[in-house]
Amino acid sequence: MTQLILASASPRRHALLTQLGVSFSVQSADIDETPMPAEAAREYVERIASEKAKTVAAFYPNCAVLAADTSVVVDGDILGKPADARAGLAMLARLSGRTHQVMTGICLIANSSSIVESVITDVTFAGLDRATCEAYLATDEPYDKAGGYGIQGLGGAFVTSIQGSYSNVVGLPLHETWALLTAQGIPSHLTTGDLRNE
Numbered sequence: 001m002t003q004l005i006l007a008s009a010s011p012r013r014h015a016l017l018t019q020l021g022v023s024f025s026v027q028s029a030d031i032d033e034t035p036m037p038a039e040a041a042r043e044y045v046e047r048i049a050s051e052k053a054k055t056v057a058a059f060y061p062n063c064a065v066l067a068a069d070t071s072v073v074v075d076g077d078i079l080g081k082p083a084d085a086r087a088g089l090a091m092l093a094r095l096s097g098r099t100h101q102v103m104t105g106i107c108l109i110a111n112s113s114s115i116v117e118s119v120i121t122d123v124t125f126a127g128l129d130r131a132t133c134e135a136y137l138a139t140d141e142p143y144d145k146a147g148g149y150g151i152q153g154l155g156g157a158f159v160t161s162i163q164g165s166y167s168n169v170v171g172l173p174l175h176e177t178w179a180l181l182t183a184q185g186i187p188s189h190l191t192t193g194d195l196r197n198e
């Protein structure tokens with residue numbers, strides 16, 4: 001059976017793939033994530049996910065490799081991880097009281113082919129005051145997350161509604177990932193009926 005590698009250092013992605021009951025190992029891919037000039041958000045997350053997968057696949061040609069990239073998108077602008085509290089404050093101010101998109105590109109290299117797709121979730125934030133943003137930025141939660149918030153943590157308090165996949169916001173859309181893996185013959189507990197570890 002083909003071995004699956006998750007090309008990611010993200011603990012959220014590890015937890016989500018584990019949730020699917022898929023056997024995998026982990027190799028992080030360190031790549032330059034700078035957007036190209038005028039690159040559209042969807043192209044960007046798909047390109048970065050592909051580059052992460054390719055980087056790891058080059059070392060493990062006989063394995064299947066899964067990678068993802070998540071960005072927050074507001075008015076077409078791509079928000080990555082805030083470098084510091086000042087950048088985080090600017091991001092939260094842009095997200096306050098409105099709807100933005102969270103886009104995740106996923107790439108699976110398996111059986112000599114590379115498949116890439118992206119999933120979009122609309123996330124609506126309540127209006128945030130400066131003191132609340134500053135209190136949030138004093139925690140360490142925002143700094144390793146696109147857009148400077150985590151819906152699965154304290155940042156969930158800012159979210160009034162979402163439309164689309166929740167797991168996509170956290171970094172790996174479960175349904176689409178499962179469908180991609182299944183199409184390439186990579187089994188999960190759903191294919192094997194093995195729920196003993198759940």
Ligand SMILES: Cc1cn([C@H]2C[C@H](O)[C@@H](COP(=O)(O)OP(=O)(O)OP(=O)(O)O)O2)c(=O)[nH]c1=O
Nearest residue numbers: 008009010069070145146149150151169170171
């Ligand atoms: C919006 C949002 C993002 N995130 C996370 C998901 C991703 O891990 C991260 C975006 O950064 P990414 O560059 O997509 O991923 P990463 O650097 O964490 O991991 P790797 O490249 O090694 O796979 O933001 C949340 O955990 N919650 C949220 O609500």
